[in-house]
Amino acid sequence: MRALQLVSDRKLELVTLPDPDAPGAGEVQIRVKALALNHIDVWGWRGMAFAKRKMPLVVGAEAAGEIVALGADVRGLKVGQTVAMYGAMTCGHCKNCLKGRDNLCENVGGVLGFHIDGFARDIINMPERLVIPAPEGVSFEDAACAGITFSTVEHMLFDNAKLEKGETVLVHAGGSGIGSAAIRLAKDVGATVITTVVLGADHVINYREERFEHMVRKITKKVGVDVVFEHVGADTWNGSLLSMKPGGRLVTCGSTSGVSVNMNLMQLFQRQYHILGSFGATIRNVADGLQKMGRGVLPVIDSVVALENFNEGLERLESRKVFGKIVVRF
Numbered sequence: 001m002r003a004l005q006l007v008s009d010r011k012l013e014l015v016t017l018p019d020p021d022a023p024g025a026g027e028v029q030i031r032v033k034a035l036a037l038n039h040i041d042v043w044g045w046r047g048m049a050f051a052k053r054k055m056p057l058v059v060g061a062e063a064a065g066e067i068v069a070l071g072a073d074v075r076g077l078k079v080g081q082t083v084a085m086y087g088a089m090t091c092g093h094c095k096n097c098l099k100g101r102d103n104l105c106e107n108v109g110g111v112l113g114f115h116i117d118g119f120a121r122d123i124i125n126m127p128e129r130l131v132i133p134a135p136e137g138v139s140f141e142d143a144a145c146a147g148i149t150f151s152t153v154e155h156m157l158f159d160n161a162k163l164e165k166g167e168t169v170l171v172h173a174g175g176s177g178i179g180s181a182a183i184r185l186a187k188d189v190g191a192t193v194i195t196t197v198v199l200g201a202d203h204v205i206n207y208r209e210e211r212f213e214h215m216v217r218k219i220t221k222k223v224g225v226d227v228v229f230e231h232v233g234a235d236t237w238n239g240s241l242l243s244m245k246p247g248g249r250l251v252t253c254g255s256t257s258g259v260s261v262n263m264n265l266m267q268l269f270q271r272q273y274h275i276l277g278s279f280g281a282t283i284r285n286v287a288d289g290l291q292k293m294g295r296g297v298l299p300v301i302d303s304v305v306a307l308e309n310f311n312e313g314l315e316r317l318e319s320r321k322v323f324g325k326i327v328v329r330f
Contacts, residue, residue, distance in 0.1 A: 001016070001017055001018075001019050001020075001121055001122035001123050002014060002015070002016060002017075002121065002122050002307065003015055003016075003017045003058050003120060003121035003122070004058065004059055004060070004120035004121070004307060004310055005055075005056035005057060005058055005059070006044065006045065006055060006056065006057045006058075006059050007055055007056045008055065009045070009046060009047035010045055010046065010047075012045075012059065012310060012311050013056070014307065014308060015056075017121065019122075019123055020123055020124065020125050021125070022069060022071070023069050023070060023071035023074075023125045024071050024072075024125070025071050025072040025073050026071060026072075026073050026074065026127060026128050026129075027071040027074070027125045027126060027127055027128065028067050028069070028070055028071065028074055028077055028083075028125070028126060028128055028131050029067070029068050029069035029070075029071075029123060029124070029125050030065040030066065030067055030068065030083060030085065030123070030124050030125075030126060030131065031065050031066050031068045031122060031123055032060075032063050032064075032065040032119055032120075032121060032122060032123070032124060032330055033064060033065045033066060033082075033140035033144075033329070033330050034063065034064050034065075034140040034141050034143070034144035034327055034328065034329050034330065035060045035062065035063045035119055035120055035144055035307075035310075035327065035328040035330075036062040036063070036144040036145045036147075036148070036149060036177070036299075036325050036326070036327050036328075037062075037310075037313050037314065037317050037325070037326045037327070037328065038061055038062055038148050038149070038177065038317075039254075039256070039317065040061050040111065040113070040114055040148075041059060041060070041061055041113065041114075041314060041317070042314055042317055042318050043114070044057075044059065044061075044113065044114045045059070045314050046318075053110075053114070053115050053116070057113075057116075057117060057118070058113065058117035058118050058119075058120055058121055059113045059118050059120045059310070060112070060113040060118035060119035060120030060121075060328075061087045061111060061112055061113035061114055061118055061119070061147075061148060062087055062119070062144060062145070062146075062147040062148040062149065063084070063085055063087075063118075063119035063120075063144055063147065064082065064083065064084045064085070064134070064140050064141075064143035064144040064146070064147075065082075065083060065085070065124075065140070066080065066081070066082060066083070066140075067079050067080060067081045067083055067131075068123070071125075071128075074128050076128065076133075077128060077131060077133060081133050081134075082133070082134040082138060082140060082143055083131050083132060083133050083134060083143070084131075084132050084134060084143045084144070084146040084147045084286055084290060085112075085119065085124075085126055085130060085131055085132070085147055086102065086130040086131075086132065086147060086283050086286060087111055087112050087113070087118075087119075087147045087148055088102070088103070088105070088108055088109075088110070088111050088112070088280065089108065089109035089110055089111075089112065089116060089130075090102050090105035090107075090108050090109075090130070091105055091106070091107035091108065091109070092127070092129055094106040094107050100282055100283070100284055101282060102280075102281075102282045102283050103155070103279060103280035103281055103282055120307065120310065120328070122330065129283070130283070132146070132283060132286045132287050132290060133290075134146070134290045134293065134294070135290060135291060135293070135294025135295075136294075137294065138290065138293045138294055140329075141301060141304060141327045141329065142293050142298050142299055142301075143290065143293065144327055145177070145181070145299035145301075145325050145327070146286050146289045146290045146293065147286055148281070149177050149178055149181050149289075149299060149325060150181055150185070150285075150286070150289030150290075150292070150293070150299065151280075151281030151282070151285035151286040151288075151289050152178055152181075152253060152278070152280065152281050152285075153178055153181045153182045153185050153229075153289075154185065154281060154285040154288050154289050155278055155280070155281040155282065155285045156182070156229060156251045156253055156278040157169070157182060157185060157186060157227070157229065157251070158189075158288075159278075159282075159285070160249075160251045160276045160278045161227045161229075161249045161251040161276060162249070163186060163189060163191055163226070163227050164189065164191070165189055165190030165191065166190060166191070166192075167191050167192070167225075167226035167227060168191065168192040168193075168194065168220060168225040168226050168227070169182075169186050169191050169192070169193055169194070169225060169226065169227040169228070169229055170194045170195070170212075170216055170225045170227070170228045170229065170240070170243050171183050171186065171193060171194070171195040171196075171201070171229045172195075172196065172228070172229060172230055172231060172232045172236050172240070173196065173231065173232055174195035174196055174197040174201065175196075175197040175322070175323045175324070176231075176322070177299075177300075177322075177324060177325045178231060178253070179195070179197075179229070179231070180299070180300040180323070180324045180325075181299055181300070182229045183195055183201055184297055184298070184299075184300070185289075185292065185297065186229075187201075188292060188297045191227075194216055194219055194220075194225065196212065197323075203219045211239065212236070212239055212243070213239035213240070213242040213243045216243040217242075217243070220245075223245050224243055224244045224245030224246075224248060225243055225244055225245065225248060226244075226245060226248055226249065227248065227249050227250075227251065228240045228243060228244060228248070228249070228250040228251070229251060230250055230251065230252040230253075230254075231252060231253050231254035231255075231256070232254070232255075232256060232257050233252075233254065233255030233256055233257040233258050233259060233261075234255065234257050234258030234259070234260060234261050235257035235258065236257070237261040237263075238261065238262075238263070238264075241263070241264075241267060241268070241273060244271070244273060246271045246272055247271070247272045247273070247274070248271075248273055248274070249273075249274040249275075249276060250273060250274070250275050250276065251276040251277075251278050252275070252276070252277060252278065253277075253278045253279065299324065299325055300323065300324030300325060301324055301325050301327055302322045302323050302324040302325055302326050303326055303327070304326075304327045304328075304329050305326065305327075305328055305329070306328070306329065307328055307329075307330055309328075310328055313326040313328060
């Protein structure tokens with residue numbers, strides 16, 4: 001089978017590896033059909049792994065494919081199904097895994113494509129519990145955006161920020177993969193969306209010409225927003241706080257512009273803000289995202305590239321010359 005390996009920092013090689021064995025008990029064998037690129041792929045490519053890893057390493061952290069074989073004792077899946085795969089090798093038996101809090105697994109074996117071999121290969125065997133079926137009609141390209149992109153947004157907006165119909169949310173970097181997904185998923189529940197790009201949002205701010213926090217106050221008639229979807233970091237943090245109404249919720253999963261900020265603590269407690277950290281997602285979040293795709297809430301696909309052009313996709317993502325998701329098709 002083909003596999004795309006990271007052999008050193010910023011150096012990828014397309015190689016031929018032996019096909020995997022037949023799936024064991026409780027496993028399914030999947031022919032990978034599409035990968036979605038994420039900043040975690042860029043970090044790994046740059047050499048920013050925060051744990052020990054061995055090279056060569058098969059890359060790819062978010063993917064979808066087709067089941068081609070079942071191991072013994074697999075009951076909930078069938079050959080021919082389109083599936084998305086959960087991107088962390090969780091244990092399945094610790095307290096958090098048993099409670100469905102997979103992203104807090106106490107014995108996680110690593111993130112695929114970052115710490116351990118990932119999805120950029122023709123065939124992979126996976127534990128049944130980490131494989132999530134897509135509704136009929138969902139394409140491989142769309143399903144490939146479920147394992148990280150849609151699930152991260154589901155966990156941020158609905159598990160953590162508890163966004164509801166009729167509320168107002170400010171989405172930063174709305175042209176990014178998770179930003180564009182956040183706009184569509186927030187609109188799907190009936191929220192009013194303010195963002196910095198045009199993508200079906202209710203209000204658009206040109207952040208190059210206008211201070212977004214001033215425009216948010218103007219748009220909301222000085223009330224502020226209920227929720228801020230924050231993943232930029234230092235550049236937008238304090239403006240995000242100024243954009244919220246008293247008791248508002250800020251949920252964050254990233255810090256691409258910097259990891260350190262200075263905060264006004266009096267502002268924090270007087271206005272009773274809720275600041276929520278959100279990391280990864282649960283298997284249920286992946287399933288919920290796929291179900292929404294099945295009824296037409298789809299990811300924004302910037303472009304589809306061949307496996308051989310994976311490197312070019314990473315370079316575009318790194319330079320931020322992207323609107324939505326870059327998907328790699330097998």
